[in-house]
Amino acid sequence: xxxxxxxxxxxxxxxxxxxGLLGVAAGTAGAAAPKVxxxxxxxxxxxxxxxxxxxxxxGNGAGAVVxxxxxxxxxxxxxxxxxxxxxxxxxxxxxATDLFGAATAPGDFNADGYTDLAVGTPKEDTGAxxxxxxxxxxxxxxxxxxxxxxxxxxAPVDEGRFGxxxxxxxxxxxxxTDLAVGxxxxxxxxxxxxxxxxxxxxxKSSVAMPIHSGIKAGILNLTAGxxxxxxxTDLxxxxxxxxxxxxxxxxxxxxxxxxxxxxxASSAKLLPGGISGAIGDLDGDGYGDLVTGVWWxxxxxxxxxxxxxxxxxxSPNGPSGRTQTIDQATGAIPGEPESLERFGDxxxxxxxxxxxxxxxxxxxxxxxxxLTHSTFRDVGTVVVLRGTAKGxxxxxxxxxxxxxxxxxxVHQLGARFGGDxxxxxxxxxxxxxxxxxSRYANAGQGMVTTLPSDGRKVVVEGAFHTGAADALGxxxxxxxxxxxxxxxxxxxxxxxxxxx
Numbered sequence: 214x215x216x217x218x219x220x221x222x223x224x225x226x227x228x229x230x231x232x233g234l235l236g237v238a239a240g241t242a243g244a245a246a247p248k249v250x251x252x253x254x255x256x257x258x259x260x261x262x263x264x265x266x267x268x269x270x271x272g273n274g275a276g277a278v279v280x281x282x283x284x285x286x287x288x289x290x291x292x293x294x295x296x297x298x299x300x301x302x303x304x305x306x307x308x309a310t311d312l313f314g315a316a317t318a319p320g321d322f323n324a325d326g327y328t329d330l331a332v333g334t335p336k337e338d339t340g341a342x343x344x345x346x347x348x349x350x351x352x353x354x355x356x357x358x359x360x361x362x363x364x365x366x367x368a369p370v371d372e373g374r375f376g377x378x379x380x381x382x383x384x385x386x387x388x389x390t391d392l393a394v395g396x397x398x399x400x401x402x403x404x405x406x407x408x409x410x411x412x413x414x415x416x417k418s419s420v421a422m423p424i425h426s427g428i429k430a431g432i433l434n435l436t437a438g439x440x441x442x443x444x445x446t447d448l449x450x451x452x453x454x455x456x457x458x459x460x461x462x463x464x465x466x467x468x469x470x471x472x473x474x475x476x477x478a479s480s481a482k483l484l485p486g487g488i489s490g491a492i493g494d495l496d497g498d499g500y501g502d503l504v505t506g507v508w509w510x511x512x513x514x515x516x517x518x519x520x521x522x523x524x525x526x527x528s529p530n531g532p533s534g535r536t537q538t539i540d541q542a543t544g545a546i547p548g549e550p551e552s553l554e555r556f557g558d559x560x561x562x563x564x565x566x567x568x569x570x571x572x573x574x575x576x577x578x579x580x581x582x583x584l585t586h587s588t589f590r591d592v593g594t595v596v597v598l599r600g601t602a603k604g605x606x607x608x609x610x611x612x613x614x615x616x617x618x619x620x621x622x623v624h625q626l627g628a629r630f631g632g633d634x635x636x637x638x639x640x641x642x643x644x645x646x647x648x649x650x651s652r653y654a655n656a657g658q659g660m661v662t663t664l665p666s667d668g669r670k671v672v673v674e675g676a677f678h679t680g681a682a683d684a685l686g687x688x689x690x691x692x693x694x695x696x697x698x699x700x701x702x703x704x705x706x707x708x709x710x711x712x713x
Contacts, residue, residue, distance in 0.1 A: 251319045251637065251699070253353040255327050258283030258641050260357075261648055262330060263661050264314035264697030268685055269297065269307050276313030277692075278332060279684050280358050281677075283639040287646065287665055288677050294357045295685060298334070303361040304349065305337065312336050317699045318437075320381030320390040322408040327353030330699070331364070331392055333376025339369040346375030348394055350408060362412040364392070364404060367419070372428050373397055380435035382446025385475040389415070393448055393476075395432025399424045401450060403475060420469065420478045424452030425462045433464075438492025440501040440527045445471025447531065449490055449503060450481075464488065466505060470531055484532060485523055493562035493571035495600040500527030502604075504573060506557030512540035512550040519550030522557040522575055524605060537604055541577070544607025546596055548580065555579045561698075562600075563636025563645025565666045570600035574647055576631030582616065582624070592616075593630030595649055597671060611670055613649070621662050621678030628654035630662075635698040640665060647671045650695030655680055659694030 251259045260282045269275025277297040281288035298305040298313050307313065316333035323329065330351045337347035348364040366375045378395035384403065385391065391405035392414075399422045406415025422432065434451040441447070448469045453462035464486030469476045489506035496502065508520040521540040525532035541550045550556070559576035566572070578593040597611040613631075615624035633650030640646065644666035654660040658681035664671040681694035 249638075249641075251328050253280055253319075253328050253330065254282055254357040255353070255355055256282070258285075259637050259639055260328075261288060261635065261637060261639060261663070262317055262319070262699045263650070263684070263695055264317060265659060265681060265685060265692040265694040266312045266315045266696050267657070268681070268692035268694065269309060269311075273691055274310035274312055274336075275307035276311055276315065276334065277685060278314040278317060278330070279694075280330070282357060283641065285640055287640040287675065288663055290679060290683060292357070293684065294359070296332075296351060296358060302359055303351065304363055305334075305347070310336050314697060316376060316379045317697060318379035318381040318392065319699050320392065321353070322350055322381070322390050322392060323352070323410065324389055324407055325353075327355075329353045330358055331379050331381060333379050333394075335374040335377040335396070339366060342369040342373065343371045345369040345371065345373040346377065346396055348376040348379070348392075350412065352410075362410060364394070364408065364412050364414070367402060367417065368398070368400075374428070374431065375402075378432050378435045380437035380448060382437040382448070382471070384446050384448060384471045386443070386445040386471060386473060391446075391475075393435050393437070395435055395450070397426060397428055397431035399426040399431060399452070399455075401432060401476070405475060418475055420476050422450055422452060422467060422478065422481070423455050424450075424465065424467075425455050430462065434488050434490060436490030436492060436503075438501050440468075440492060440503065440531050441470065441529055442499060443471065447471050447492070447501070448476060449484070449492070451486070451488055451490065466490070468503070468532055482531060484525065487523060487557070489558060489560050491560045491562045494527070495524065495562065495571050495573065496526065496602055496604050497568075497570040497600070498527075500529070502526045503532050504560050504562060506560045506575070508555040508558040510540075510557075512556065513542040515550070517550050517552045519552060519554050520556030520558065520577070522560060526604065539575070539598070539605065539607060545610045546607060547610065547612050548594075551581070553579060554581070559632060559634045561634045561636045563638070564600075565597070565636065565645045565647070565671060566599070566669050567644050568600075570602070572600050572636070572645070573598045573605055574634045574636055576634045576649070578629035578632035580614070580631075582614075589624055589626055591627045591629055591653075592624050593628060593632065593651065595631040595634055595647070597647065613664070613671070617673065619673045621673070621676050622651070622654065622660055625654055630654070633695060633698045639663060642666070642668075644668055648698060650698055652693040652696035654695070657691035657693060658682065659692055659696060661695045
């Protein structure tokens, strides 16, 4: 909690705003690839998809996603694409609690030069199988995202929750984008060698992971990125330990290096647990570094369950023994570790200042503020830390929240600003902009804010801000708009009243 917030507000505000960082046929390998990441309409600007997994005209939890298209001035409401299972060309129909958009992953799966979007609907029924799950590909085109096709569920079973987590990348190095799919089981499904317009992949394979399976278990999150220099995409699989220790299963991660022929269980390397993840080169040495958020971890001198972030720096052999741990007691990060504030609940990496090294955004969605006469609980904050040649610099911090002057939106109890974060270049200036989700703002409707980079830091000037009412046009139940950002944490389950 920011207990010293009353006396530090003026200083923190000035520093944050002025000082910045303070003290198809399956595609072929020769087919065109998108010139920029996540460009659904091929206009040369990266785009962003925001999930509202609790939305639905048919009732709470049918789910929807909204694509906002980048431009020279960043994203806007103009021309956005709202997609649900009730959208023409998308198979199925919106049904309560299906959770369409609970997980998303962008990738050019048919190699036509336009980024497509894989969407998970983990509680979709398949025939008589209840909550067996569904994955669909929404195709990119000059008009943006449209249409859709189902990716076959290899094993539809009750509570299978196929599509609970997704990631995309070239895991086998053949030049085509592959799709990794997680479910409530311990089996990772891989669809590779391209995906045809009827949903048929060039190749299907599976990897048996040494994790616990079950409705609230299985593969909880997938993080894709390039760690070594072999050109293939590597994958981190998050789940619960198969064995019980201290009366429970503990969260674990496994690193699977990309390889000729695809991902293999025999190559899995055990890493510390933590659900949120990101991969990027933070120190500029050419190797991807693995960032893991452990929101329940003990932190600070009092050992409270406030959360921490662990960085495993990359090497030619994948994650190395060089690590860095960050919590709210580290460096100049403001506040202090308080139980269940969930520091590290969301993490993302991107190059905000254009120096060739990725910077790091960390969400703390249950951060509270003690003001003169009241306490604003679960308002949420995001801190941004700069990447340097020595790694992440915790002496230079940009602290973002809704009490900053000119920050779009207002501070609200329970908004959980920073529950999802995404660093990506949305205006084509080769600098990463920061998109922040507040899934419980406006009584559960949710909102999203994008802060552009000014070349040194992210700023409120020129920010894009929207809520569920404007973005969706409807909000039956609790839409939780902003409850998922592609390339961020996959949301495996969404409840009506709180956390997954």
